Amino acid sequence: MATVSFEDQTTGGTWVNVASTTLSEGGFVTIHDASLLEGAVFDSVVGVSEALEAGDHEGVVVDLFEGVPGADFDREMVDDGETLIAMPHFDSNDNGTYDFLTSEGEEDGPYVDEEGEPVVDDAVVSVDHDEMDDESMATVSFEDQHGDGRTVTVAEATLSEGGFVTIHDASLLEGEVFDSVVGVSEALEPGSVEDLDVRLFCNVPGAEFDRKTVDDGETLVAMPHFDSNDNGTYDFLTSEGEEDGPYVDEEGEPVVDDANIRVC
Incomplete structure (x- = not known):
C-alpha cells in the first residue's frame, strides 16, 4: 500500500516538495502534469524522486524536467499556478531506477488503492520569481x-x-x-x-x-x-x-x- 500528501506550495519552479509519502515496498514518487487527467500516462511525467526505502518519508524534494529515464522535455520549469500530481510507484525489478517509461509500463507501475486506482494527490504550484x-x-x-x-x-x-x-x-x-x-x-x-x-x-x-x-x-x-x-x-x-x-x-x-x- 501507499499514501501520498502533496500540498499547494511556492517554489523556484524547477522542483517540488512532497509533504509525506508511505511506500510499503519502497519505490519512487513521480510528479505528473495535468495531462495525466487526459490519459497521457507516460508523457505527463515531469519528475521522479530518488529511490525510496520501504516506509514513511517526509519532505521529499523532486526535481522537475530532468533525470527522468525515457522522458524528453521542451521546458525547464512549471508555469505559475500550474497543477501537478504526485503518484507513488513500485521499484518492481529492485534496480533502483525508475523504469516505468522505458519499459512502456511493464516495470515499476503505480501503487493502487482498494478500487484498483493509482494513489495520487494534487497540488497547485506557484513560482516565486523573487x-x-x-x-x-x-x-x-x-x-x-x-x-x-x-x-x-x-x-x-x-x-x-x-x-x-x-x-x-x-x-x-x-x-x-x-x-x-x-x-x-x-x-x-x-x-x-x-x-x-x-x-x-x-x-x-x-x-x-x-x-x-x-x-x-x-x-x-x-x-x-x-x-x-x-x-x-x-x-x-x-x-x-x-x-x-x-x-x-x-x-x-x-x-x-x-x-x-x-x-x-
Missing part, C-alpha cells in the same frame, strides 16, 4: 574538518537578505528535506560571515533528535536560508516549508556545500 532575483543571493563554503562531533564551523557564508545557515545530514541527498536538519545557526544579518560555528542536535525549532554527535567520517551539508518572516527564528520546519525557505541558485536549486566531518 527567489531567483539576482539581488537575492547566497554562497556558502563548508570545508572538511575535525571536531568534537557536536559543533561544526562553516568557513564562509554570504546571505544578501540575511537569515540562517542550516546543517543537514546526508539523508538530504535522499530527499529528506525536513528530517535531515541537524543544526541551525543564529540569525544572521545581510552580508558575509566567516568561521560560523553551528551547534548540532539542539535548538532546532521543530526538530527532535535521537543522537548527540555526528559519526566519525560523516558527510554534512550546509544550506543558507532566508528569514522570510523577519522574526529572527528558523521556522522552516515548524511551518512545513512555508517560511524561511532556502536561497536558490540561477537554476532554482538550493545553494549548498558539503564537508566530511572527522570526530577527534
Whole structure:
C-alpha cells in the first residue's frame, strides 16, 4: 500500500516538495502534469524522486524536467499556478531506477488503492520569481574538518537578505528535506560571515533528535536560508516549508556545500 500528501506550495519552479509519502515496498514518487487527467500516462511525467526505502518519508524534494529515464522535455520549469500530481510507484525489478517509461509500463507501475486506482494527490504550484532575483543571493563554503562531533564551523557564508545557515545530514541527498536538519545557526544579518560555528542536535525549532554527535567520517551539508518572516527564528520546519525557505541558485536549486566531518 501507499499514501501520498502533496500540498499547494511556492517554489523556484524547477522542483517540488512532497509533504509525506508511505511506500510499503519502497519505490519512487513521480510528479505528473495535468495531462495525466487526459490519459497521457507516460508523457505527463515531469519528475521522479530518488529511490525510496520501504516506509514513511517526509519532505521529499523532486526535481522537475530532468533525470527522468525515457522522458524528453521542451521546458525547464512549471508555469505559475500550474497543477501537478504526485503518484507513488513500485521499484518492481529492485534496480533502483525508475523504469516505468522505458519499459512502456511493464516495470515499476503505480501503487493502487482498494478500487484498483493509482494513489495520487494534487497540488497547485506557484513560482516565486523573487527567489531567483539576482539581488537575492547566497554562497556558502563548508570545508572538511575535525571536531568534537557536536559543533561544526562553516568557513564562509554570504546571505544578501540575511537569515540562517542550516546543517543537514546526508539523508538530504535522499530527499529528506525536513528530517535531515541537524543544526541551525543564529540569525544572521545581510552580508558575509566567516568561521560560523553551528551547534548540532539542539535548538532546532521543530526538530527532535535521537543522537548527540555526528559519526566519525560523516558527510554534512550546509544550506543558507532566508528569514522570510523577519522574526529572527528558523521556522522552516515548524511551518512545513512555508517560511524561511532556502536561497536558490540561477537554476532554482538550493545553494549548498558539503564537508566530511572527522570526530577527534
